[in-house]
Amino acid sequence: MVISQASVLKEYKTRTPSTESVPGHFTADEQRKIAKLWHLLLKYLEENKVKSIKVTGELLKKHEHDWSSLKPDDYPSPKTEDEEEALTRNAWEQFTKGDTGIRRMGFLLKKQQLTHEQLVLDRYVGETTWQYIDRVSGRHVSLVPDEFFPSFAHPDTDTRNTRDVFWATVSVKSHPDIWVHRYLRSSGWDVGKALAMIKSVIEWRAAEAVDRVNFEGDIGLGLDEMRLGMSRLVGKDRLGYPLLYVRVRRIMPRANEGFAFKRYLVAQFDAMQNVNRNNERVTMLYDFTGFSIDNTPLTMLQFMIMLGLKPYAEASSVLILLVDSWLFNNLWNLVRPFLDANLGARIVFAKNIDEVKQFIDEDQLPKELGGKNTFAVRYKLPEETENKIMFDMEGRRAAETEWRGRVAEFERATKEWADVVVDATDADVEDPGLACTVHRDAAAQDLGNAELELRKFVRSKNIYERMSLVDKNGCLQLP
Secondary structure, X not given: OOOOHXXXXXXXXXXXOOOOOOOOOOOHHHHHHHHHHHHHHHHHHHHOOOOEEEOOXXXXXXXXXXXXXXXXXXXXXXXXXXXXXXXXXXXXXHHHOOOHHHOOOOOOOOHHHOOHHHHHHOOOOOOEHHHHHHHHHOOOOOOOOOOOOOOOOOOOOOEEEHHHHHHHHHOOOOOHHHHHHHHHHHOOOXXXXXXXXXXXXXXXXXXXXXXXXXXXXXXXXXXXXXXHOOEEEEEEOOOOOEEEEEEHHHOOHXXXXXXXXXXXXXXXXXXXXXXXOOOOOEEEEEEOOOOOHHHOOHHHHHHHHHHHHOOOOOOEEEEEEEOOOOHHHHHHHHHHHHOOHHHHHOEEEEOOHHHHOOOOOOOOOEHHHOOOEOXXXXXXXXXOOOOHHHHOHHHHHHHHHHHHHHHHHHHHHXXXXXXXXXXXXXXXXXXXXXXXXXXXXXXXXXXXXXXXXXXXXXXXXXXXXXXXOEOOOOOEOOO
16 A cells, blocks of 8 residues: 555644554454464564574674773863754864865774874764763773673574564564554555565664664763764654654764764664554654755665665654755755655655644744754763663573563464454454454563563663653653
């Protein structure tokens, strides 16, 4: 099914989310396709239950910079966001002045080529939050366990188990169907294409070791990327979906290694999924006011599009592009050919704030854009004891054992449900009280609860949890 932009705009005009082809409102035919997809998925997982995928991606690469010579007071500490942004931009300009060779993605300068002053001034040479905390503390601070392993059943850090990666990915949602059905929508409800997409996503997540990225969370990301707040969840749109506000002018990936910015994007996208358990979508507001070509190199735009088309397909309600620059037209002409029909239909342009207000009410719009929403996610440094539970190996083992048991139960319930749905009447398929459906939904809830317990041991706290904005059910609660 291909959606139209007119239907998307109608949802926001009437403040009524479409119930077509969404969880809880599937037609009998759609449920049969979901059942068929699950049948193929379970067969694939059984056939590949011992298959390992080698970690070959770039997200875990490390910077070569040596921060040991810096003193704690060498690092500027701006008091406001405006001061932070001004300092960053000034440092970037000073760092690249008279040296056009550095203006490329992933500069290759070694530490001995950088002066002490440049290391201090350049706000994006890659010091992570963890490295900063270690440096100012004068010791190694144990924020999460130094030793990482995927699971007790598969401790090899160089590979990932296909089955484990799949279930760890889908169980972050309150019901696995929320994650799985997105690929049916993205493929036009073509079961074969959806299966191929899911296989590709699982292989990508395994090869890029996304579980390790989540294990370290924002402490493994660039401190300045977090402090600048390039992207942050700030409120809700007219349909009640979480609102992600992206300030493009604060993105300066040309001043950083490409892999580091990609890691930041993946960590942010995954964090959104993890705290948005009951929803399939978020709304994204990209503020292009004041941006320059340095903020949006083509390689990063291509990577962002890839994330939206594959790993996080159908995860957006609408993407609002607030644009006031002719520079964007050139970029858009390069980007547009890569978009599929559904993603393209969800992209809307806004020339001013009044046009943005068609999608976001004034009380939810950030104050800096002329709205009344004064809520701001100011980055808060991790505390040494906040992930204390991650060091409890016996607790983690018990949580993993319970989770695996719930996975097995959901698999059994899904197979039973899929077998019934194939031959049942339309009325029975659509009946939420159908015995196999009730059993499966209960198994999904048990699996979700088991994942909530396991995540405490395998995912470090994110900024929203640190600010007590995530409830006991793992759902984001913004003021």
